[in-house]
Amino acid sequence: MRELAGMTAFVTGGASGIGLALGRAFAEAGMKVMLADVEADALAAAVKSLHNIGPEVRGIDCDVTDAADVERAAKATFDAFGNVHVVCNNAGVAAGGGVDDIALDSWRWVLDVNLMGVVHGVRAFLPHMRAHGEGGHFVNTASMAGMQSGLGFSPYTASKFAVVGMSEGLAPQLAPFGIGVSVLCPGFVRTRIGESGRNRPEQYGATQIPEPGTPTAMLVAMIDEMIRNGIDPADVAARVLAAIRANELYVFTHPEMRAEVEGRFAAITAAFDKTAVPG
């Protein structure tokens, strides 16, 4: 989508961090913006903070883990703004720990928000986008954790690899309809992702606090520090807008992480050297 002015964007996780920065950048580009989020107070403040920027910015409460709720938010957006062109499936949460010490409830929560939230967003908006025929773009937020693993945040990594794979498959499916797909894979960004537990619903149990001094506690502390020193969400948003305009599938923001991804790919391709069945 080369021209964004006058179009409409829908952004999940729009009350904070990367989602709010995307909302601001879309408003600055002259788009109508619907911010969707579960955190009501933060959402109201986010909408207020953008009021004087774009033509129209609104907010809607929306839990991306619930397909019907995302459909309701989509319909409210059509009613408010008419056709929707850019959908950012961005809401996400993180829970720390290794495969064997993360509660199953945490696995379900992270996968429900980070993976099923993207599925629900695509399903709620795709029929509408195909039908209006004006072109469109999905931006699915994954992470560098969707390109290489090793940080010990197992459900998070699993969810982000899934979003990368799904987005790669979706792009050629939607290209014939003039609908682009980008998968956003940032490294560390200065947001509130480290405080994800603030939005954890009761049905997924309590947030696990790792025992002080354990490897998990040290890992969580290290990651919190890297998030505090992360890049500005506005820089991520600027990269995303450029990617939408140029219809780029992969959206990276941290060039210094290239070597880690190359290392993974080198290990994968090296495994092909051993595929010959010994004679």
Ligand SMILES: NC(=O)c1ccc[n+]([C@@H]2O[C@H](COP(=O)([O-])OP(=O)(O)OC[C@H]3O[C@@H](n4cnc5c(N)ncnc54)[C@H](O)[C@@H]3O)[C@@H](O)[C@H]2O)c1
């Ligand atoms: N911050 C980073 O370093 C980083 C790096 C790579 C990827 N990401 C991804 O970026 C995305 C945005 O996260 P962020 O870093 O801006 O964190 P953030 O916590 O600042 O913002 C996330 C937003 O998602 C909302 N949210 C949580 N559960 C929700 C639900 N069920 N339904 C709707 N909204 C919900 C939260 O209320 C919050 O407003 C996430 O998908 C995250 O995994 C973040």
